[in-house]
Amino acid sequence: MSNSVPFTGEEKDILHAALDRHRDVVLWKLEGLDDEQLRRPMTPSGTNLLGLVKHLGGAELGWFRQTFGREMGPLPFDIDADDESDMRVEAHESTADILAFYARARAGADEAIRELALDDLGTSWSGNTVSLRWVLVHMATETARHTGHMDILRELIDGGTGDHDRS
Numbered sequence: 001m002s003n004s005v006p007f008t009g010e011e012k013d014i015l016h017a018a019l020d021r022h023r024d025v026v027l028w029k030l031e032g033l034d035d036e037q038l039r040r041p042m043t044p045s046g047t048n049l050l051g052l053v054k055h056l057g058g059a060e061l062g063w064f065r066q067t068f069g070r071e072m073g074p075l076p077f078d079i080d081a082d083d084e085s086d087m088r089v090e091a092h093e094s095t096a097d098i099l100a101f102y103a104r105a106r107a108g109a110d111e112a113i114r115e116l117a118l119d120d121l122g123t124s125w126s127g128n129t130v131s132l133r134w135v136l137v138h139m140a141t142e143t144a145r146h147t148g149h150m151d152i153l154r155e156l157i158d159g160g161t162g163d164h165d166r167s
Contacts, residue, residue, distance in 0.1 A: 012118050015136040016110075022143035023106060025164055026053060027099075029150040033157065035095050042153045049153050051087045052146050054098050057105035058086040059142060063135045064109035067122035073108070076101055109139075
């Protein structure tokens, strides 16, 4: 697990490390929980830990792949038909399926990050022109936001808190 972001170095490496740090926390928040706990709706809207992982996988593919004209591969939801489908884990989806989807999304995003320059431009789903730099900052903050949600959900499930493994 990546517990820190380098204090010096190349901008792209620092931004990627910041994203990776939060990605690792996403997975750490799931450790030691059973399938029921991972799927348990913890808010009136039905938010659960595994749904947040599914959402983040879709966000990574959308921002790093689709924005820059790269193949995303199949998605386990249809956001056009149901704009909440990326947050919901269906009965037929296993924990392993969602974790594999997140791993595939991370790998696809990492490939784009390696191959693109910070100033390379793409077109977002909303039609805005964005740079890889902007996408890295956006996804690091988006992932951090959702790891905060995950921290609260995890505390409600078993009392576990923290932003990274301190062992």
